[in-house]
Amino acid sequence: MLYYIDISSKWKMIFDFIVILSTLIYCMKIIYQLCFFGFSANYIDDRYDKLLDIIILILNTIYIALNFFHSYLDKETGEIITDTKKIAKHYLKSWFPIDFISSFPFELIWERSHILRLLRIIRINKIFKFISFVERVSLKTRHFIALFRLTFFGVFGTFFFACGWYLNSS
Numbered sequence: 001m002l003y004y005i006d007i008s009s010k011w012k013m014i015f016d017f018i019v020i021l022s023t024l025i026y027c028m029k030i031i032y033q034l035c036f037f038g039f040s041a042n043y044i045d046d047r048y049d050k051l052l053d054i055i056i057l058i059l060n061t062i063y064i065a066l067n068f069f070h071s072y073l074d075k076e077t078g079e080i081i082t083d084t085k086k087i088a089k090h091y092l093k094s095w096f097p098i099d100f101i102s103s104f105p106f107e108l109i110w111e112r113s114h115i116l117r118l119l120r121i122i123r124i125n126k127i128f129k130f131i132s133f134v135e136r137v138s139l140k141t142r143h144f145i146a147l148f149r150l151t152f153f154g155v156f157g158t159f160f161f162a163c164g165w166y167l168n169s170s
Contacts, residue, residue, distance in 0.1 A: 004082045005070045012070060019063045022056050028159060035163035053105070060103035067091050067099070098122055 005012050029052070068091055071082045081087060102122040 003069060004084055004087065005066060007071045007073060007080055009070075012066065015063070015066070019059050022059055024156065026052065026056050028156070031160060031163045035167045057103070057105050060099070064096070064099050064103065067095065 029049075068088050069084060070091075071080050071087060072090060073079075074081050081090070
């Protein structure tokens, strides 16, 4: 039997949280650039922007690779699947296309691909999968999760609304 990552692995949950947090920061950066600079070439990435892009690319690549070995709960039978072939098939059919498209470094292939960069915003929906996973693993964190959801929608909703309002006014 090949190696697999346990469904309740704490280090995988921490790594998922780091990936989601970095993705949210990156999505905020993309929305900010879109609203204040549009699709023009007025915004030039400095070395910190490029470093952030590389770090997020590495994190997402590791995240995708680890998901091919992360066990899951079968919704029909209720059993935990640890067979790596079944895990890989399940991941390829479910989240892999979203993860791949939202993580693919289009800007390295096509310069000035600001529109293709927006595809990374798709990855925000992973936060809901992460929240439901945390709720299943630990009943003690339900109040924390409710507070996190409220904070997420409050902060990021306000940010996206404000950027959209600015874009509309300019």
